[in-house]
Amino acid sequence: MRSTHGTQLRHLIELLDGAVTAAYEEAGLDYRPRYTPVMRALMANEPSTIGFIADAAGITQPAATQTIALMVKDGLVASKTGSQDGRQKMISLTGKGRELIPALERCWRATAAASAALEAELPFSLSAVLDSTIQALTTKPFGARIREARAELDTASPINS
Incomplete structure (x- = not known):
């Protein structure tokens, strides 16, 4: 059966x-791969709102x-609550988060090298395939594609009554 x-x-x-989680553990880091886009966004622009981080990280x-x-x-x-808009939360790295950056950057370089080898x-x-797929689904979401296929x-083949 095809997946x-x-x-x-x-x-x-x-x-x-x-594998990436294991690499962090082997490096002695208590860190999850899902944190990386947020860390990178904050390293580039801190403090940031959650909306800015989501956009910069390419996540919802x-x-x-x-x-x-x-x-x-x-x-x-x-x-912490934003000074200009009390509804916004401003996110910043803690001292613990900053201390991890050099070790994380070493792990990220190793991961990038492993990705290139793969x-x-x-x-x-x-x-390129993933980028093209994401672009195609941004243009026409998969839900719309399912609805079109269902309609076709x-x-x-109308259901027999």
Whole structure:
């Protein structure tokens, strides 16, 4: 039986994230791979709002909110009410978060080198395929594609009553 895209992607993420998590552990770091986009966004622009972090990291605002909540719990970032807008939370690195940066950057360089080696083994660029897929789904979301396919199936083969 052929796996669906969702199953294949979940398995790929498990393989990649599992290895990256193990690499952080081997480096003596208590750190999750999902923190990286937020860390990178804050390293480039701190403090930042959750919305800015989500945009900079290329993740949804709910995903950014969930990740930041975990990072606050782990003591890597702090959240305080914005001075100009009390509804906004300003996120910044804590001392603990800043102390991790040199070790994280070493891990990220190793991960980038491993990714490049993986790409060299493939008959195509995985990064390019993923970028193209994300662009296609941004242009026309998968939900719309499912609805279109369902409508085509419904008109092509009406259900017998």
